[in-house]
Amino acid sequence: MAKPFASSADLGEKKRTLELLADGVYALTAEGDPNIGAIEGEDFVVCFEALATPVAAQEWIDLLREHTDKPITHLVLSHYHAVRVLGAAAYGAEHVIAHETTKKLIDERGQEDWDSEFGRMPRLFKEPESIPGLTHPTETFSGRHVIDLGGDRGNLVLEYCGRGHTAGDIVAWVEKPKVLFAGDLVEAEAALYTGDAFHWDWSGATLDRLKDYGAEFLIGGRGGVTRGREAVDGAIEQTREFIRVMIREVEAVHARGGTLKEAFDATHTALAPQFGHWPIFEHCLPFDVQRVWDELDGVDWPRVWTAERDREVWDQLQN
Numbered sequence: 001m002a003k004p005f006a007s008s009a010d011l012g013e014k015k016r017t018l019e020l021l022a023d024g025v026y027a028l029t030a031e032g033d034p035n036i037g038a039i040e041g042e043d044f045v046v047c048f049e050a051l052a053t054p055v056a057a058q059e060w061i062d063l064l065r066e067h068t069d070k071p072i073t074h075l076v077l078s079h080y081h082a083v084r085v086l087g088a089a090a091y092g093a094e095h096v097i098a099h100e101t102t103k104k105l106i107d108e109r110g111q112e113d114w115d116s117e118f119g120r121m122p123r124l125f126k127e128p129e130s131i132p133g134l135t136h137p138t139e140t141f142s143g144r145h146v147i148d149l150g151g152d153r154g155n156l157v158l159e160y161c162g163r164g165h166t167a168g169d170i171v172a173w174v175e176k177p178k179v180l181f182a183g184d185l186v187e188a189e190a191a192l193y194t195g196d197a198f199h200w201d202w203s204g205a206t207l208d209r210l211k212d213y214g215a216e217f218l219i220g221g222r223g224g225v226t227r228g229r230e231a232v233d234g235a236i237e238q239t240r241e242f243i244r245v246m247i248r249e250v251e252a253v254h255a256r257g258g259t260l261k262e263a264f265d266a267t268h269t270a271l272a273p274q275f276g277h278w279p280i281f282e283h284c285l286p287f288d289v290q291r292v293w294d295e296l297d298g299v300d301w302p303r304v305w306t307a308e309r310d311r312e313v314w315d316q317l318q319n
């Protein structure tokens with residue numbers, strides 16, 4: 001029997017958990033669905049990530065409003081993917097901040113990505129007609145952007161750590177309580193989506209930089225909150241291991257002149273014992289293997305995923 005496409009058959013609601021990690025630092029996790037966060041300043045709130053639609057984002061804002069009524073003035077987008085950005089309108093934030101390459105990617109392929117992700121993960125698009133259009137950042141930066149939280153709250157540092165899950169991922173580092181919002185650069189017990197990734201950069205210098213923060217709390221793109229230095233390093237290394245196994249398996253098949261399907265099967269066999277039970281593993285793997293293969297072919301800038309290309313690769317590899 002054919003496997004249902006991507007996450008199209010995953011229709012069960014996930015339980016959401018809002019956690020207060022430190023004074024004014026909130027994480028909302030959802031059993032493997034995309035995570036989001038909020039950081040309180042003295043008289044404002046910064047939100048991290050926007051979910052897939054304004055209706056979905058509003059449900060999170062309603063939860064946050066049980067804890068603070070300060071105005072949400074800043075929305076930080078970790079990267080360009082639709083399920084992270086298209087809910088932005090709900091926040092009404094004056095400052096919508098992203099990396100300059102994220103802006104470029106939205107301009108270049110935002111609509112294609114919207115169509116692709118809607119097809120792959122329809123459940124995340126709660127009331128899709130509430131999306132007013134593509135989300136465009138109002139402010140961008142290339143290296144580091146610091147927001148003074150006011151009072152004695154210290155700084156919120158937004159930083160680019162190199163190419164990884166996409167060409168333009170940023171992290172949010174809450175200095176005082178040592179909380180790192182890592183976006184999709186790290187997943188805690190959820191499979192990695194790497195269809196737009198730079199596997200060699202990501203599994204090398206980029207993850208090294210994330211480790212250098214010495215975080216006490218890490219909130220990845222999906223999965224639960226990781227607490228304590230040792231566990232944080234463990235989550236980062238688990239992410240690195242997932243990528244390295246993919247590189248190793250795909251590279252071997254590519255080098256001997258094998259096929260993409262053979263590379264997929266070898267990678268699946270190698271990863272499944274450790275990672276196969278994680279959310280979205282089957283969904284992600286065809287797109288991930290295709291992108292490793294492309295990098296080995298010398299395709300530096302990721303090819304655009306369209307709803308049609310998604311189905312072609314899926315049918316070739318998962319059926």
Ligand SMILES: [Zn+2]
Nearest residue numbers: 079081165184
């Ligand atoms: Zn992503």
